[in-house]
Amino acid sequence: MKIAIAQMNCMVGDIAGNVAKIIDNAKQAKAQGATLLVTPELSLCGYPPEDLLLRADFLQACDIALNKLSAALSGITVIVGHPQRLDDKCFNAASVLQDGKVFATYHKHALPNYSVFDEKRYFTPGSKALVFMHCGIKLGVLICADVWEPKPALLAKEAGAQMLVALNASPFHMEKQSTRLDILRQRVFETQLPIIYTNMVGGQDELVFDGGSFVLNAGGKLTHQLPAFESALEIVEFTGVHPKHTTIAPHLSIEASVYHALKLGLQDYVHKNRFPGVVLGLSGGVDSALTLAIAVDALGAENVHAVLMSSEFTANMSVDDAIEMANLLGVRYSLIPISTLFESFRSALSNEFAGMPFDTTEENLQARIRGTLLMALSNKFGSIVVTTGNKSEMAVGYCTLYGDMAGGFALLKDVPKTLVYKLCHYRNSLSKAIPQRIITRPPSAELRANQVDQDSLPPYDVLDGIIEAYVEDDLSSKDIVEMGYAAADVNRVITLIDRNEYKRRQSPVGVRITHKGFGKDRRHPITVKLDFDIHLNPDFSLGDFSST
Numbered sequence: 001m002k003i004a005i006a007q008m009n010c011m012v013g014d015i016a017g018n019v020a021k022i023i024d025n026a027k028q029a030k031a032q033g034a035t036l037l038v039t040p041e042l043s044l045c046g047y048p049p050e051d052l053l054l055r056a057d058f059l060q061a062c063d064i065a066l067n068k069l070s071a072a073l074s075g076i077t078v079i080v081g082h083p084q085r086l087d088d089k090c091f092n093a094a095s096v097l098q099d100g101k102v103f104a105t106y107h108k109h110a111l112p113n114y115s116v117f118d119e120k121r122y123f124t125p126g127s128k129a130l131v132f133m134h135c136g137i138k139l140g141v142l143i144c145a146d147v148w149e150p151k152p153a154l155l156a157k158e159a160g161a162q163m164l165v166a167l168n169a170s171p172f173h174m175e176k177q178s179t180r181l182d183i184l185r186q187r188v189f190e191t192q193l194p195i196i197y198t199n200m201v202g203g204q205d206e207l208v209f210d211g212g213s214f215v216l217n218a219g220g221k222l223t224h225q226l227p228a229f230e231s232a233l234e235i236v237e238f239t240g241v242h243p244k245h246t247t248i249a250p251h252l253s254i255e256a257s258v259y260h261a262l263k264l265g266l267q268d269y270v271h272k273n274r275f276p277g278v279v280l281g282l283s284g285g286v287d288s289a290l291t292l293a294i295a296v297d298a299l300g301a302e303n304v305h306a307v308l309m310s311s312e313f314t315a316n317m318s319v320d321d322a323i324e325m326a327n328l329l330g331v332r333y334s335l336i337p338i339s340t341l342f343e344s345f346r347s348a349l350s351n352e353f354a355g356m357p358f359d360t361t362e363e364n365l366q367a368r369i370r371g372t373l374l375m376a377l378s379n380k381f382g383s384i385v386v387t388t389g390n391k392s393e394m395a396v397g398y399c400t401l402y403g404d405m406a407g408g409f410a411l412l413k414d415v416p417k418t419l420v421y422k423l424c425h426y427r428n429s430l431s432k433a434i435p436q437r438i439i440t441r442p443p444s445a446e447l448r449a450n451q452v453d454q455d456s457l458p459p460y461d462v463l464d465g466i467i468e469a470y471v472e473d474d475l476s477s478k479d480i481v482e483m484g485y486a487a488a489d490v491n492r493v494i495t496l497i498d499r500n501e502y503k504r505r506q507s508p509v510g511v512r513i514t515h516k517g518f519g520k521d522r523r524h525p526i527t528v529k530l531d532f533d534i535h536l537n538p539d540f541s542l543g544d545f546s547s548t
Contacts, residue, residue: 001135001240003165004029004037005224007211007232009202011272012046013058015065019044022080023072025233030076032235036134037078040169040200040209041144042092044069044082047169047200047209053122059085070097077103077134079141081167089124094141094167096132106130108143109152116171116207116512116520117145129159137241140193142166147187147195157191163241164195172210172261173515174254177228180212185220194218194241201231203268206512206519208261215243225249229260255426258419258513259294262411265511267298269409270384277303277383281370281404282326282333284308284318286438288388289325290424291411293433295386296329305383306333309370311342313447321435328433338369345369363447367403375406384408387508392417392460394507394518395467396493397500398445405507413510414517416464417443458489466493472516501526 006025010018022039029037041047045062052058062082069080077098084093084105092108107126111119129152130141140161146152147166156164164187170180180197188195194217201211208229215224215236226232227249237244252260270278278295282288295304306326310319319335326333345365346353353361374385385407389399391414399405412420424434442452443460457463466485469475470493475483480490504518505526516522 001036001137001238002032002034003196003236003238004032004034005196005198005213005215005226005232005234005236006037006039006043007199007201007213007226007230007234008040008043009209009231009268010040010043010046010200011202012049012204013052015045015061018046019065019069022069022078026073026076026078028233029235034235035076036139037076038165038167038196038198039078039080040198041081041094041167042083042169043167043200044080046204047081048117048204048207049083050122053083053090056085059083059090066095066097066102070095070102071100073097074100079165079167081143081169083123090122091126092119092123092143094130094143096130096141104130104132106141106143108146109155110145110149112145112148115515118520119145129155129161131156131159131161137238138162140164144168144170147197148183150187150190153187153191153193157193161191161193164191164193166195166197168198168213169200169209171207171512172257173513174258176210177212177251177257181214181216181222184214184216188216188218188220192218194243196236201229201264203265203272203511205269206265206509206517208265208268208511208513210257210261210264212249217243222248228252228257229264253426255419255422258415259423259426261513262294262415262423262511263298266294266386266409266411269509270299270303273384275382275384275408277305278386278409279305279307279374279377279381279383280386280388280407281374282306282308282322283388284315284320284322284438285388286420286424286434286443287390287412287417288322289434289438290420290427291386291388292325292329292331293424293427294411296331296433297427301330301332303383304329304331305377305381306331307374307377308333308335309338309373310335311338311366311447313366313449317437317441321438324435325433325438328435336373338366338373341369342366363445364400364403366447367400368406371400371403371406378408386411387510388412390415390417390420391514391518392457392463392467394504395471395500396457396463396496397503398457399503399507401503401506405503407508410508410510413507414513414519416467417460418464458493462489463493466490467497468514470494470497471518471522472514498524498528498530 095105113120140156200209213226223243225248387407
């Protein structure tokens with residue numbers, strides 16, 4: 001028995017395009033002797049379709065496409081993921097297409113409603129197992145979150161399954177593949193059944209699906225693993241229910257996996273939204289350098305435009321390093337100094353600001369001038385502005401609305417500053433792209449004389465540790481102090497994080513690479529008074545009501 005895994009890059013809403021990809025994979029699989037093709041979760045419509053699932057015309061189009069797809073297939077069985085509406089209920093479904101018709105359909109049991117998922121908003125959970133016979137083997141069908149808990153797999157075994165097939169749209173975050181393997185091994189050990197895990201690949205707004213589809217035998221040993229971050233078709237040969245071993249794609253380091261995720265996320269966002277290219281501000285700093293390197297790797301140098309916008313506070317080395325990097329990567333760059341524009345703004349506001357010192361107002365003016373210039377270039381030529389700020393800055397508000405936050409895609413939005421440096425070293429390990437001085441010099445926004453980031457922020461290793469504990473792990477200030485951080489740093493950073501939620505709400509979408517990014521993961525109120533830890537507050541009192 002040969003079963004094909006289609007690791008597909010599906011686009012949400014492109015039903016016709018997704019169907020064409022399924023048919024193409026089916027033809028290739030059939031030509032290589034496969035009798036069954038497994039596609040990812042909701043491969044027919046893309047994942048996640050979100051509120052498209054509330055539209056009757058969308059669900060009707062999926063139904064029509066499913067029937068047309070089944071009629072177009074011959075000589076191979078295909079399991080396809082799709083939404084299905086029955087009796088005013090919508091299900092996350094997987095159908096077995098065989099002999100020109102829909103042979104059987106399974107409804108996903110476990111609907112995730114945490115992190116970036118809100119499937120309970122759209123879907124009704126299923127409760128029945130689906131087991132079907134193929135080449136004398138009984139195959140049980142599962143969908144994504146079904147394999148993250150024991151019950152659905154055990155139900156399939158009770159229904160007679162001799163092997164499990166799981167359709168997935170599991171998004172990337174750091175170390176996610178190791179977690180998947182651990183979870184799936186638990187299912188294998190509980191059921192004593194081999195499992196085929198088919199995952200989607202590709203960028204979809206803030207999410208990146210990393211592929212890495214795999215097969216575990218009944219002993220929990222990895223026998224197949226497809227490459228991460230690329231479309232692939234793999235033929236898995238079985239003797240009975242025992243998969244034959246083949247080449248396993250190498251495990252990627254954290255830096256390599258994050259770099260590939262950022263590259264794929266940007267590539268698909270630009271291409272799927274039909275932008276001709278990207279434009280970005282290149283400052284000579286480490287964040288814009290990494291952004292430029294990823295953009296060139298993702299889109300090609302010919303589709304990237306770098307803009308150097310120096311001011312009176314820009315060091316000569318910043319301009320020199322930026323030009324050197326642009327030349328290294330073969331990128332077109334423009335020099336647009338902003339000093340004259342900055343003085344014009346200051347002159348226009350001179351009466352209003354008379355007698356007042358230079359402060360963040362003037363710093364923000366420079367950032368907003370740059371943002372305006374980049375957006376003008378975007379409007380004129382159609383390229384999307386990619387912002388260059390990182391997660392550390394986004395967390396504490398060390399960024400300017402309508403300035404360095406202005407753009408259509410925030411590539412490093414979920415990348416802490418300490419990881420930015422590691423990614424720069426990783427990129428340079430492939431080939432020289434980022435001048436060493438950009439990496440080694442102290443970081444600075446260069447918005448006032450002799451400015452460095454550490455004038456305004458704790459050291460980045462301290463800052464990133466507190467951000468991770470508070471934002472990603474939901475720890476309290478007390479918990480974080482007990483980790484060894486200074487109370488003054490903890491309270492300062494947490495105050496900045498809470499105070500700047502309004503900025504993050506107005507930031508562009510960006511690639512999610514941690515288990516909790518500033519997007520769907522974290523839905524924090526803007527208007528809030530965080531004074532709920534009353535058992536730690538000695539001043540909290542309900543008063544004395546004995547006299548009333």
